[in-house]
Amino acid sequence: MKKLLTAALLSAALATPAVADTTKVGFIYIGPVGDFGWTAGHDRARQEMQDHFGDAVETTIVENVDYGADAERVMTQMALSGTDMIFAASFGYGPDVNAVAGRFPNVAFQHATGYIQEHDNISLYDARFYEGRAVLGHIAGKMTETNTIGYIASYPIPAVISGINSAFLHAKAVNPDVTFRIIWTYSWFDPALEADAAETLIEQGADVIMQHTDSTAAVRVAEDAGVMAFGQASDMVDFGPTAHLSAIVDRWAPYYISRVQALKDGAWEAQNSWLGFADGIIEMAPWNDRIPAELQAEADALIASITSGEYHPFTGPINRQDGTPWLAEGEVAPDADLATMNFYVEGITSDLPN
Amino acid sequence: MILGSINPAVLMAALMVAATPILLAAIGELVVEKAGVLNLGVEGMMIMGACLGFIVAVNTGSPVLGFVGAACAGMALSLLFALLTQALMTNQVASGLALTLFGLGLTALLGQRYVGITPPRTPKLDLGPLSEIPFLGRALFSHDIVVYLTIALVAAVWWFLNYSRAGMILRAVGENHDAAHALGYHVRRVRVFAIMFGGACAGLGGAYLSLIRVPQWTEGMTVGAGWIALALVVFASWRPWRALAGAYLFGGVVVLQLNLQAAGVKIPVEYLSMSPYLITIFVLVLISSGKARGSLNAPGSLNRPFHASD
Numbered sequence: 001m002k003k004l005l006t007a008a009l010l011s012a013a014l015a016t017p018a019v020a021d022t023t024k025v026g027f028i029y030i031g032p033v034g035d036f037g038w039t040a041g042h043d044r045a046r047q048e049m050q051d052h053f054g055d056a057v058e059t060t061i062v063e064n065v066d067y068g069a070d071a072e073r074v075m076t077q078m079a080l081s082g083t084d085m086i087f088a089a090s091f092g093y094g095p096d097v098n099a100v101a102g103r104f105p106n107v108a109f110q111h112a113t114g115y116i117q118e119h120d121n122i123s124l125y126d127a128r129f130y131e132g133r134a135v136l137g138h139i140a141g142k143m144t145e146t147n148t149i150g151y152i153a154s155y156p157i158p159a160v161i162s163g164i165n166s167a168f169l170h171a172k173a174v175n176p177d178v179t180f181r182i183i184w185t186y187s188w189f190d191p192a193l194e195a196d197a198a199e200t201l202i203e204q205g206a207d208v209i210m211q212h213t214d215s216t217a218a219v220r221v222a223e224d225a226g227v228m229a230f231g232q233a234s235d236m237v238d239f240g241p242t243a244h245l246s247a248i249v250d251r252w253a254p255y256y257i258s259r260v261q262a263l264k265d266g267a268w269e270a271q272n273s274w275l276g277f278a279d280g281i282i283e284m285a286p287w288n289d290r291i292p293a294e295l296q297a298e299a300d301a302l303i304a305s306i307t308s309g310e311y312h313p314f315t316g317p318i319n320r321q322d323g324t325p326w327l328a329e330g331e332v333a334p335d336a337d338l339a340t341m342n343f344y345v346e347g348i349t350s351d352l353p354n
Numbered sequence: 355m356i357l358g359s360i361n362p363a364v365l366m367a368a369l370m371v372a373a374t375p376i377l378l379a380a381i382g383e384l385v386v387e388k389a390g391v392l393n394l395g396v397e398g399m400m401i402m403g404a405c406l407g408f409i410v411a412v413n414t415g416s417p418v419l420g421f422v423g424a425a426c427a428g429m430a431l432s433l434l435f436a437l438l439t440q441a442l443m444t445n446q447v448a449s450g451l452a453l454t455l456f457g458l459g460l461t462a463l464l465g466q467r468y469v470g471i472t473p474p475r476t477p478k479l480d481l482g483p484l485s486e487i488p489f490l491g492r493a494l495f496s497h498d499i500v501v502y503l504t505i506a507l508v509a510a511v512w513w514f515l516n517y518s519r520a521g522m523i524l525r526a527v528g529e530n531h532d533a534a535h536a537l538g539y540h541v542r543r544v545r546v547f548a549i550m551f552g553g554a555c556a557g558l559g560g561a562y563l564s565l566i567r568v569p570q571w572t573e574g575m576t577v578g579a580g581w582i583a584l585a586l587v588v589f590a591s592w593r594p595w596r597a598l599a600g601a602y603l604f605g606g607v608v609v610l611q612l613n614l615q616a617a618g619v620k621i622p623v624e625y626l627s628m629s630p631y632l633i634t635i636f637v638l639v640l641i642s643s644g645k646a647r648g649s650l651n652a653p654g655s656l657n658r659p660f661h662a663s664d
């Protein structure tokens with residue numbers, strides 16, 4: 001229904017004569033804007049961008065767009081309706097973005113967390129979530145009493161795998177006895193399944209739940225079970241005031257504003273941006289009071305050292321899960337390795353699905 | 355590999371909870387299909403129940419009223435379907451799909467102010483000494499009342515379809531509406547009642563998700579549960595107890611794979627999550643071949659429009 005409505009809005013927009021300097025920007029989302037997680041983060045940024053430019057920008061959104069034919073149809077419709085720039089805010093839109101971009105060379109495409117860039121009107125952008133995961137791992141390692149951390153993961157893609165590795169390495173660094181239990185849901189958004197996964201992990205001894213899925217269900221379950229949890233992509237403290245320790249909060253707005261500005265200035269060109277703490281693209285939700293002041297200070301210091309570039313979360317020596325060396329002493333992980341990461345680091349006990 | 359960390363009693367308990375929403379929706383849809391109507395709007399009616407049930411429960415502070423509200427909401431949406439397909443003679447498949455889209459959109463709007471709120475808690479049913487029994491107590495006798503009522507509902511539907519006069523009329527309408535009409539039965543009236551029952555059950559299933567299993571309201575939170583319920587009806591070849599078995603089997607697959615993963619066992623998750631759909635496609639292919647249709651027990655007039663003048 002929402003899709004139909006938006007389509008109607010789009011056609012209405014088409015009917016009105018375009019004001020010369022109004023830039024039309026379309027957004028397609030994998031989930032609902034009300035997920036309070038990933039999609040909500042992108043839509044927050046869209047609104048900020050809209051507020052920044054006021055009447056000079058007109059935005060449209062289509063939510064709950066599936067990968068594949070559906071996404072291609074929606075983006076084609078946007079491009080045909082005179083949209084100047086399209087943000088495709090999910091990893092799986094890659095092939096669709098490339099297919100549509102080939103047909104509309106005058107439309108600027110911005111694909112979040114993607115890796116396929118076949119045309120020069122496609123920019124890729126991503127956040128260094130592993131930087132935030134390092135902080136979460138550090139806190140989790142110190143806070144856990146059962147030494148078991150539950151991790152609800154979505155799909156085995158590099159961004160998720162590097163997040164698990166980063167969290168594990170930093171938890172292990174402060175607590176050598178820590179173990180990770182990992183559940184893959186093969187979905188970004190399925191509240192019931194995420195709730196079940198959280199319950200299973202808690203039942204199996206986890207007292208800190210981390211998630212790389214978009215719903216707030218796991219935080220809710222953790223609150224009920226009296227254990228701790230981290231939110232995902234947005235501050236989820238409302239769903240578990242006691243359980244919610246912190247969250248990596250996505251702040252895409254500065255990037256969105258800069259890209260739209262570049263387009264307006266005629267200076268837009270295809271890029272591949274990977275932004276982190278230093279760029280203000282990710283930040284941590286306020287620490288829960290139950291985190292001891294000393295630990296809060298450590299976490300702040302860790303963020304500061306990552307932001308300044310003094311410390312990289314993947315600094316050797318680090319071995320792969322099978323014991324083969326990956327990074328030598330003092331060596332820092334090259335971006336190419338992180339962007340294609342398909343292995344667990346040494347110490348994680350479960351097997352990585354293909 | 356740490357299989358010891360899986361507690362079979364907890365597994366059994368989780369399975370029953372995971373199966374309940376889809377079983378509720380499936381048992382309703384089973385009756386609808388037994389009356390010869392294919393309502394593909396289960397997902398839409400479920401999400402309506404999830405949303406309205408949540409809103410009512412939050413505003414009244416009573417989960418019971420929430421469930422009542424959910425049943426009414428599902429029923430209200432199903433009446434729209436009944437109006438379209440029984441009075442206006444529209445295509446059932448298209449109307450059902452439209453119902454799903456409508457339900458998802460409407461609830462996104464209605465539920466906007468209810469995101470991030472905790473619903474009133476539904477207490478576990480106190481079964482006294484029964485829940486103290488080792489293993490069985492934790493597995494079977496430590497649930498909320500909806501789990502047991504759902505099983506009772508399956509039994510009631512089974513009795514109704516097989517032993518009550520009204521149930522036999524309903525089946526007659528579903529098997530051959532022309533013959534039922536010739537005998538003087540009100541085909542459309544029977545079908546409208548069946549559709550309303552289906553809507554109420556789907557609404558309850560949705561409310562079980564938003565009030566007990568998750569428990570919170572999130573837009574689009576049913577994520578395909580309605581489609582699984584539809585598949586379940588076919589999988590159960592329109593038999594109530596098989597629907598129960600199927601729902602528990604499906605719930606079992608979900609819960610077991612989560613437990614195995616958490617315990618660090620390498621399992622092909624993708625294939626396991628695919629399996630209910632694969633089985634359903636297989637059954638659907640069988641049904642579409644004329645010969646197997648009879649042996650699979652599909653109602654003879656399923657998805658065929660009825661008009662007294664034909």
